[in-house]
Amino acid sequence: MNFFEVVTTAWQKKGSLLCVGLDPQLSAGQTTASLFDWARRIIDETLPFTACYKPNIAFYEALGPEGLAVLKRIIDYIPAEAPVLLDAKRCDIGNTAEAYAKACFESLGAAAVTLSPYMGRDAVDPFLAYAGKAVFVLARTSNPRAGVFQDILVDGQPLYCRVAAEAASWSDRVGLVVAGNDERGLAAVRQVTPQAWFLAPGIGAQGGDIGRAWLAGARADGLGILPVVARAVAGAERPGVAAAGFVEALQRARDGARHGGSARDDAAVPLASAAVSQKPVDALKRRVLRGLVETGCFKTGSFTLKSGKISPFYVDLRRVIASPALLDAVAEAYAYVCRDFKFDRIAGIPAAALPLATAVSLKIGKPMIWPRMPVKDHGSGVRVEGVFVKGERVLLLDDLITTGASKLEAIEILRAEGLVVEDLAVLIERGKQGRKDMAAQQVRLAAFFHVRELFALLENLGLIDGTARQSMEAYADAE
Secondary structure, three states: OOHHHHHHHHHHHHOOOOEEEEOOOOOOOOOOOHHHHHHHHHHHHHHHHOOEEEEEHHHHHOOHHHHHHHHHHHHHHOOOOOOEEEEEEEOOOHHHHHHHHHHHHHHOOOOEEEEOOOOHHHHOHHHHOOOOOEEEEEEEOOOOOOHHHHOOEEOOEEHHHHHHHHHHOOOOOEEEEEOOOOHHHHHHHHHHOOOOOEEEOOEOOOOEOHHHHHHHHOOOOOOOEEEEEOHHHHOOOOHHHHHHHHHHHHHHHHHHHHOOOOOOOOOHHHHHHHHHHOOOHHHHHHHHHHHHHHOOOEEEEEEEOOOOOEEEEEEOHHHHHHOHHHHHHHHHHHHHHOOOOOOOEEEEOOOOHHHHHHHHHHHHOOOEEEEOOOOOOOOOOOOEEOOOOOOOEEEEEEEEEOOOHHHHHHHHHHHHOOOEEEEEEEEEEOOOHHHHHHHHOOOEEEEEEEHHHHHHHHHHOOOOOHHHHHHHHHHHHHO
C-alpha cells in the first residue's frame, strides 16, 4: 500500500488521523544514544492512536552522524501501520533533488517527505519517481510572518491557494502542508483542492484545535487531513494518554458534524461547503491539462492544418507517451470516462490511440484488441488483432474526435467480425460533428474534455488571456 492507503486504513481501524511529531531536544546531561529510548517510549504508548509519525530531520542533523544514525533506528523501529513522514522541507532540482530523494526514501526509509515548492515541479518529480511514496508541499504554513508572501493576491486569490492548486495537480501522491491553527486557510485550500491530503501542523502548543482543524479541512469523506501534534504529545508525562485525548477530540468533531453539531467555525463553513461541491475529477483534469501543455500535446499559437485552415491551437496526443506520469493520468481519465460502460474488451484505433488503449487496459484490467486500418493483405490477413469472441461488447477508444471518419471505419471492421460496438471514449472532443456522426451509428460518445473546457482551464492557470480564449472558442464552435 502507498502512504495514503496506509493512513486511510488507520482511520478505518483506529478512528485516528493523528500525526505525532518526534522532535527531540537534548537536555543537560542527556546523550544522543538516549534519544532512541525516548522515541521508543513515545511510539510504544501512542501507536494505538497514531496514523503516522513525523520526525523533523533538523533535530537529528544538528547532532551530527550519531543523530542521523538514531533517526534511522527510530524509523526502522516504527511499525508499518504508522508510516514515517520525514519533515525535511527540501527544495532543489536535478541530481541534487535526486540525491535528497534517495537520502529520504532509500537511506532513511521514510514513506513520505515535506518539500518546498518554490522551484516548481522540477523539485518534486525526483521524489515522485519513487512508487508508493508521498510528498507534502508547503502551501499555508503556521509561522506568524508567513503571510508576507503567502497572502499576496494573484488575480484575487491568495498565493498559497494558487500554490496548493498547482501542486495538487501534479500527482495524486502530492499532499499539502496547511497550518492546523489557521481554520480559514484550511477551508480556503480545501475549496481549491477538494481531494488533496493535508498535513496540518500547529495543533496544541501552537494554538490549533484538532477538532476545529478537522472540521475546516477534512474532505467530504472525513479523510484528507493529518493533524500534527508534537510537543503536546511527545512532551507529555503520559504520551499515550495525551494522544488518546487528541483522537477523542477529533472523533467528537466528526460525530458532531454527522449529527448537525455546531462546532464548525462560522467563517469556515461556506468555504468548506463550497469545496465539497466541487467534483473530484477537477484535480485530475488540471493534472492532465498541465501534462498536455508541458509535453507539447496541446499548443497555442497559429497553426496551418492539413485542410489549409489556420488554427489558434494544436492538439497532438501522440506525444503523451513522452511522459509516463502523463500517460498514467490519461489512463485514469479514460477509466473515469468509461466507469459506467459495460464492455468485455477495449479496441484502440490505430495509431495514436494504441498506447493510450494499452495504458487503459493495464489501468482497469480489461483485455485489448485493435482493428487493422487498413486491413493487411499479407500474413494471416486478420482484420482485428488480439483475442475475442463474437458477440462480445467492445469499448472503442480514440485520442480525440472532430468528425467520425476514422471511427466509422473502425466500427465497420469490428462489427463485421461480430463484435458489438455501442460506446466510444475519447480524451478530447472538438466541435460538434463527431457527436452527430456517432449518433448516426448508434454509438454513445463520452469525452473526458470538450476542448472548450481546456480553454477555460488554460485561462484559469494563467497560460492564456481572455482574448486568446475567445479566439479559440470561436474557432472550435465553427468546426
